[in-house]
Amino acid sequence: MRSAHTVEQVRAAEAALMRTLPEGALMQRAAAGLAYAVIDLLGTAYGRRVLLLVGSGDNGGDALYAGSLLARRGVQVEAWLLSDRAHEQGVRALGAAGGRVVRPTAAHTGARGGRPDLVIDGIVGIGGRPGLGDDAQEALRSVEGVPVVAVDTPSGVDVDSGELDGAHVRADVTVTFGTHKVAHLVDPAAAACGVVHLVDLGLELPEAQVEALQPGDVARLLPRPTPDAHKYTRGVVGIRAGSAQYPGAALLSVAGATSGLCGMVRYVGEAADTVREVHPEVVGAGRVQAWVVGSGGGEDAKEELAVALGDGVPLVIDADALRHLTAPPPDAVLTPHAGELAAMLHVDRDEIEARPLHHARRAAEEYGCTVLLKGRHTLVSHPDGRTRVTTTGTAWLATAGAGDVLGGLVGALLATGLSPYDAASVGSWLHGAAATLASRGGPLVASDVAHAIPDAVRGLPTR
Structure with a gap:
């Protein structure tokens, strides 16, 4: 059975698991799964260009850590910070791996070295409200037509209802962690997810109210x-x-x-x-x-x-x-x-x-x-x-x-x-x-x- 859990259920399960793991280990697991999914999609790593769109949430941290892993594999990685706050350890990890971190302006409309081969959407986490801010919308317009991999769920969708309210990311692939969320299965949000790839984190989860038969x-x-x-x-x-x-x-x-x-x-x-x-x-x-x-x-x-x-x-x-x-x-x-x-x-x-x-x-x-x-x-x-x-x-x-x-x-x-x-x-x-x-x-x-x-x-x- 493919189960879809709510944000509250996922966060409770993550909190329980994190109490048994070293600090940051769960995010590292998620980032590794994301990085390998991106490499699979690209086909090769060395010399490819990946742009990270990073917000203030944990999925921005997932994107940054995944970017550091990609950079170590020879990918040219650039991160655009779309919020005044970003995951500090993730930013440092990307910089240490040779990635580039910028705060885009209206004049900054292209990644270093030309258009990227792929965009990782780490703008809004699963706890965010539906819709996207102006800066995020502008960033997405500047890379329109480039394949998008969403972190956990496409930014801007309502995760627990599958509803849409305002601008949102339309992903080619969504890499999610621990369990599926309602937005991955229920339209109209599900149509924005593209192909959904699940990374198992070993979460202990309760029975889900939304399921998909296999x-x-x-x-x-x-x-x-x-x-x-x-x-x-x-x-x-x-x-x-x-x-x-x-x-x-x-x-x-x-x-x-x-x-x-x-x-x-x-x-x-x-x-x-x-x-x-x-x-x-x-x-x-x-x-x-x-x-x-x-x-x-x-x-x-x-x-x-x-x-x-x-x-x-x-x-x-x-x-x-x-x-x-x-x-x-x-x-x-x-x-x-x-x-x-x-x-x-x-x-x-x-x-x-x-x-x-x-x-x-x-x-x-x-x-x-x-x-x-x-x-x-x-x-x-x-x-x-x-x-x-x-x-x-x-x-x-x-x-x-x-x-x-x-x-x-x-x-x-x-x-x-x-x-x-x-x-x-x-x-x-x-x-x-x-x-x-x-x-x-x-x-x-x-x-x-x-x-x-x-x-x-x-x-x-x-x-």
Whole structure:
């Protein structure tokens, strides 16, 4: 599991560890990890040029000590001090290693020897407020286009919420220490982190409220048939989606459900003949262990939702059915995109996109059930505040009908007996992994994602 801890949790863990180590040892560990990550990115050290943008915090110290290590490897290192205060020992270490330390002015717009090959962002630490000062913004403009490695998190982002408020660094690589932070996983800040590289510091950390499943976690959670299994013991999912106007929604929802993860799929709706033609294994009405309701349901979605709720089984509620939601049961999974969640919470869509973690958690608490907020990094929030972030997927997944496939897939997992929180997060992970496989770096359509789900399962590690 990739865990993302808060600043308070990290600082408490660091303080506990520092009591057992010589003074400065923890910063030296972090600086060494940062320096080696920079060398890996550069490919070579000798003769390369690196510029440090240094603020007053400890991450400025990390940058300075890393700069001293790089300078000893033959890198030409220059540090711009963007604050009246800087880590004194770090400044001395860089000078002793042959690095150059300057306080830039408006006239100082270039590093010694020309433009640097790489910039290390050590402007604002994890305890800083969102946004950047004028001096920092000017320094960043002067090296625009140069690859940036951020220390711990890109300066200017809100570390604990993943939100943005004002100017911030957009990094190509972020080297973080001890554990991931929320901003590394949750958009919009996560989009500013680039590739995240974790340096292990040996911290003892509590359980995190924000996590991202990894392949081993999915393999552990995913139900697999036992030797004596049959179609009913593996779970039966029912689909109440699509309509005469939107038969494609029925086909795609069923495609997500018929990926083989449960024992049987039933379809009830106006598109039954079309569904049977494409999916002959799908049967009609009968007992189910979970329902999927809403995608392409149009005006019938309200009635279909009422019928599904009457069965008293877990259900996935999507699209048109979300408009008729009042008090869903606790074993429901709601699967809105940003616009649908905005309508559910009576806020503007821009607010959802600016604060997705906040609003996903708010919706889960207010509705009393699991909420899956679709996006570049999909969020699955439990009413108690726990949240899993989906980091699989590809930009090509932003295509019509992909959400219908996801709803069917999550419904199939619900039918197998997974909890709503696990079904939603495992389903979202597999959906993204299948999209990556189907895309192979190029365009795809929603049905391609459904067809690739079995391959995504086959690619999981054995447990």
